[in-house]
Amino acid sequence: MFAVELSGLRRADPLPAAPSLAVARLVAEDEIEAALESLAAAPAASPEALWRIDLLARAGRLDEAADHLRSSLAGLPEDHPFHARLSQRLMRDPDNFLLAAKRALGPALYDIFLDPGRNEILWRPARNPSSPRRPRRPPARATRARRTGSPPPPPQRPAAARARLATRRSRRPVGARP
Numbered sequence: 261m262f263a264v265e266l267s268g269l270r271r272a273d274p275l276p277a278a279p280s281l282a283v284a285r286l287v288a289e290d291e292i293e294a295a296l297e298s299l300a301a302a303p304a305a306s307p308e309a310l311w312r313i314d315l316l317a318r319a320g321r322l323d324e325a326a327d328h329l330r331s332s333l334a335g336l337p338e339d340h341p342f343h344a345r346l347s348q349r350l351m352r353d354p355d356n357f358l359l360a361a362k363r364a365l366g367p368a369l370y371d372i373f374l375d376p377g378r379n380e381i382l383w384r385p386a387r388n389p390s391s392p393r394r395p396r397r398p399p400a401r402a403t404r405a406r407r408t409g410s411p412p413p414p415p416q417r418p419a420a421a422r423a424r425l426a427t428r429r430s431r432r433p434v435g436a437r438p
Contacts, residue, residue: 292319304332305342310349317356325360
């Protein structure tokens with residue numbers, strides 16, 4: 261392919277420069293200290309504050325990150341969006357952010373991880389006591405064994421597995437134990 265010709269397209273106006281885009285660009289370019297300077301005035305319990313805490317932890321400044329996390333969580337109601345953002349960040353991947361959160365929250369960190377509301381997928385729904393119980397059908401082999409009164413036959417291996425097993429047995433040195 262030597263060329264691509266596009267028709268019917270026009271250039272759009274550039275997006276307004278948002279401060280979060282500038283910070284995201286600095287983080288992507290691994291300019292952590294410059295991103296921390298631009299987030300220095302981030303209000304507490306905002307997404308930018310969580311970014312700042314994350315970047316402090318990423319830079320290895322765990323005590324400072326724990327202090328900022330404590331100050332962001334101080335006095336927040338339980339239903340504040342910052343709690344949801346924090347738990348999502350903690351669940352994403354274990355790294356220095358988790359270490360900073362352990363220093364800031366202590367044993368309360370496990371309440372975030374072990375919250376039964378988040379594990380509702382693992383809970384089985386309760387059976388309705390008024391619904392009729394369906395009988396469970398036994399497997400076909402067990403049914404045949406009950407009819408004939410003999411034990412079920414052993415499961416058969418596929419032909420390829422039987423051939424491999426036969427070649428292994430034929431390669432054993434003389435006098436070797438099976």
